[in-house]
Amino acid sequence: xxxxxxxxxxxxxxxxxxxTFRCDPISEHNRLYWYRQTLGQGPEFLTYFQNEAQxxxxxxxxxxFSAERPKGSFSTLEIQRTEQGDSxxxxxxxxxxxxxxxxxYFGPGTRLLVL
Amino acid sequence: DQQVKQNxxxxxxxxxxxxxxxxxxxxxxxxxxxxxKKYPAEGPTFLISISSIKDKNExxxxxxxxxxxxxxLSLHIVPSQPGDSAVYFCAASPWxxxxxxxxxxxxxxxxP
Numbered sequence: 001x002x003x004x005x006x007x008x009x010x011x012x013x014x015x016x017x018x019x020t021f022r023c024d025p026i027s028e029h030n031r032l033y034w035y036r037q038t039l040g041q042g043p044e045f046l047t048y049f050q051n052e053a054q055x056x057x058x059x060x061x062x063x064x065f066s067a068e069r070p071k072g073s074f075s076t077l078e079i080q081r082t083e084q085g086d087s088x089x090x091x092x093x094x095x096x097x098x099x100x101x102x103x104x105y106f107g108p109g110t111r112l113l114v115l
Numbered sequence: 116d117q118q119v120k121q122n123x124x125x126x127x128x129x130x131x132x133x134x135x136x137x138x139x140x141x142x143x144x145x146x147x148x149x150x151x152k153k154y155p156a157e158g159p160t161f162l163i164s165i166s167s168i169k170d171k172n173e174x175x176x177x178x179x180x181x182x183x184x185x186x187x188l189s190l191h192i193v194p195s196q197p198g199d200s201a202v203y204f205c206a207a208s209p210w211x212x213x214x215x216x217x218x219x220x221x222x223x224x225x226x227p
Contacts, residue, residue: 042219
């Protein structure tokens, strides 16, 4: 079991550019979550999927943000027209649907810097 | 409105002694609580969880206590080791599998 992976690990972009991040969950985990963490704060929920269905979106997720999980496996998070305030660590987590306790396991994150 | 609060931003403890981390929450719908540890430039690592039907859960050196009436939980690490130096986050959810609401974190430094 390789754990949750995220790509890229770091991204530097200029304001106004579009960026896309990828998350590969633990195999057979049917729930996938995106969080954002800024310096000195705890992670904040952005959105989550059960299989390919996006079940909830935070109000933090403005219309410049879009997330997909087309086949219920990997997921992408796209930010259009990036702003300096988008600079943060973007974390992905996955959890199995067991009927019991469903722990979320996190990937290493993608650190985004918008210049 | 911060629904989960960790009021101590940092904690320093001697190796071998007990570390006690505290967390308070305001949302009475929260029913499932977790602790994560985070090293710089890494994602959070799951440590231990507890559901509201219990008031204590133990896993090795880690014990979590839950006081539902006070809306308070704590994490005890005994004995503390230098490798425990990290930022610790408590998180809460209305039910397992739902989104997590995190506290702001407590930075722990274990001195040899």
